Amino acid sequence: MESLFTRYRNLLVLLAILLAQIIGLAVQVHRTDSGRNSVDPQDVAGVRLIRLWADEAVTPPERFFHASEQGAVDLWQNYLDLRGVRDQNRDLQKTIDRLRLEQASLLEDARQGQRLQSLMDFQQKYVYKTLAAQAIGSSGSDSSRVFYIDKGADYKLERDMAVITPDGIVGKVREVFPHSAQVLAINDQTSGAGVILETTRIRGILRGNAAGRPQIVGILPDQRIQPGERVITAGGDQIFPRGLPVGVVLGVAPDPDRDSFIDVIVKPAAHLDRLDEVLVITSTEPRFPADQQQDMATSEALKGAEADAIKEQQKASEIMAERLPGLTEPHPPSTTPASGQAPGKAQPGRDQAAPAAEPQVPKLLHPQHPDRFTPGATSLPSQNEKAQTPASIKTKPAPKSVAKPGPPASPSPAHSGGNPQP
Amino acid sequence: MNILGTDYRRDLGIRHYPLLIYALTPLAALVLQALLPHLLRGYAWFDLPLVVTVYFALVRRDPIQGTLMGAGLGIFEDALTHHAIGANGIAKTVAGFLAGSVGGRIDVENHTIRLTITFLLSLLSGAIYVFIYRILLGLDLQWSWLAELAKAVGTTLIAMVLYPLLDRTEIRD
Numbered sequence: 001m002e003s004l005f006t007r008y009r010n011l012l013v014l015l016a017i018l019l020a021q022i023i024g025l026a027v028q029v030h031r032t033d034s035g036r037n038s039v040d041p042q043d044v045a046g047v048r049l050i051r052l053w054a055d056e057a058v059t060p061p062e063r064f065f066h067a068s069e070q071g072a073v074d075l076w077q078n079y080l081d082l083r084g085v086r087d088q089n090r091d092l093q094k095t096i097d098r099l100r101l102e103q104a105s106l107l108e109d110a111r112q113g114q115r116l117q118s119l120m121d122f123q124q125k126y127v128y129k130t131l132a133a134q135a136i137g138s139s140g141s142d143s144s145r146v147f148y149i150d151k152g153a154d155y156k157l158e159r160d161m162a163v164i165t166p167d168g169i170v171g172k173v174r175e176v177f178p179h180s181a182q183v184l185a186i187n188d189q190t191s192g193a194g195v196i197l198e199t200t201r202i203r204g205i206l207r208g209n210a211a212g213r214p215q216i217v218g219i220l221p222d223q224r225i226q227p228g229e230r231v232i233t234a235g236g237d238q239i240f241p242r243g244l245p246v247g248v249v250l251g252v253a254p255d256p257d258r259d260s261f262i263d264v265i266v267k268p269a270a271h272l273d274r275l276d277e278v279l280v281i282t283s284t285e286p287r288f289p290a291d292q293q294q295d296m297a298t299s300e301a302l303k304g305a306e307a308d309a310i311k312e313q314q315k316a317s318e319i320m321a322e323r324l325p326g327l328t329e330p331h332p333p334s335t336t337p338a339s340g341q342a343p344g345k346a347q348p349g350r351d352q353a354a355p356a357a358e359p360q361v362p363k364l365l366h367p368q369h370p371d372r373f374t375p376g377a378t379s380l381p382s383q384n385e386k387a388q389t390p391a392s393i394k395t396k397p398a399p400k401s402v403a404k405p406g407p408p409a410s411p412s413p414a415h416s417g418g419n420p421q422p
Numbered sequence: 423m424n425i426l427g428t429d430y431r432r433d434l435g436i437r438h439y440p441l442l443i444y445a446l447t448p449l450a451a452l453v454l455q456a457l458l459p460h461l462l463r464g465y466a467w468f469d470l471p472l473v474v475t476v477y478f479a480l481v482r483r484d485p486i487q488g489t490l491m492g493a494g495l496g497i498f499e500d501a502l503t504h505h506a507i508g509a510n511g512i513a514k515t516v517a518g519f520l521a522g523s524v525g526g527r528i529d530v531e532n533h534t535i536r537l538t539i540t541f542l543l544s545l546l547s548g549a550i551y552v553f554i555y556r557i558l559l560g561l562d563l564q565w566s567w568l569a570e571l572a573k574a575v576g577t578t579l580i581a582m583v584l585y586p587l588l589d590r591t592e593i594r595d
Contacts, residue, residue, distance in 0.1 A: 025508040037560040054501035140455035144503030245590030
């Protein structure tokens, strides 16, 4: 017996280790209701312990490397390479101002949408709070599109929290460790995100293929799906809030597994292969977050100030228009728009007969709000005004109720040119 | 040159390395395997733990050591992914066992032979992984031979650089 073991020792050790691992695999895989095998999304205790050990072994060197890299980059960017920062800052400030105005204009639409949603008992979830995290490592395998971030349970991260960048969605938190977390990217084969095509409103599930390219699977062929169409999150998966950018349609390919279905290949909006800093959505609420509300208040104030300024300008121009004597036409031509011609255009027949009639002399237009400077105004100027405009006192007062003023007392030559008031 | 004969094999000695090398090299391989794809913008067409497994199994000429090291590193690699733990472990266990078994029969000083074995074992490891995942476990996994081939080539190229470096750390009498 002993000699048998000695003779086949290598083989027996191999078989024992293989058997142990096969049993371990069998524990992790279960059959779903659809009859297909699947790995448990929630790891059993032993498996989670192994993952925790692996993470604890790999994360500290990764964190150290990343901190060193970040320190060098910060040293360069924050102290050595500051050329053009003022210009950039100025440009950014302009962009902020512009975006604030745009935000204010969109605010009304958003509020209207909220009112409609509340009527329909549907609550839109807004990104309420995010946590910035650094991507520090990967799985090391091209068949597993997961990466690690430097924040974990110590920052109250939880499973299934959405991970995004300002460009678009990235993935979701799959596993949380004490000081790090594992994120499943949207281009993994096992990922799934509810998305919708922005123009055609076709819904589908986004997941990755073997090459790590996200695609919307199980779509019925539709001629309307064109390259370049934007893809956004649908909000139905309870992970990603609705309306976040996902990417654009690159093209359509037949589904290899199911006939009569197609896969829509998507170019992700976020740079999934160049992830450095990501945002974890730690909270979503059916209202805007405080900082966004403050931004919107600022935007509204800015917009109000701008509207006031525009009003002031309009008012000033109206006052100027009123103060300037206008030209009016006491006997306008009988042509009306109803006769099929624009009022400003003269008919050829009439043009020929015009020289025979009274010569057309431009008349002063009737001001909308007559004041003391208006020819024929009734109000008497004050003593001070008397000294400044003695000529206006001599004008013949006209009754207020008269809509058509009398002929001007002394039309200036400048106004006889016939410039009509708008 | 007789590289498979028993007399030649008997003449060959088993290499020894400092304990630090045994401990740090596998750990460094695992850390770099997780770190480099992140720095290389997603390209993971290499398998550093397999290089280390094959190297130590070959030079130590011990199938059991190769089996254990392959199992450990494979399980560790699996733990960093979101896949079931064990598929990579089994693949590298078999690779380590074969490398250790072959190491006792060939000239491990020959660089070309070592690289050829590494290339073949990389392909075999990929095939075992796919077999376990798709056939044994019945899980969905898309894969392509081209990607596996590229990975084997990448692994061999890294081995081409790493093996001479590790050879220098050998304890010589």
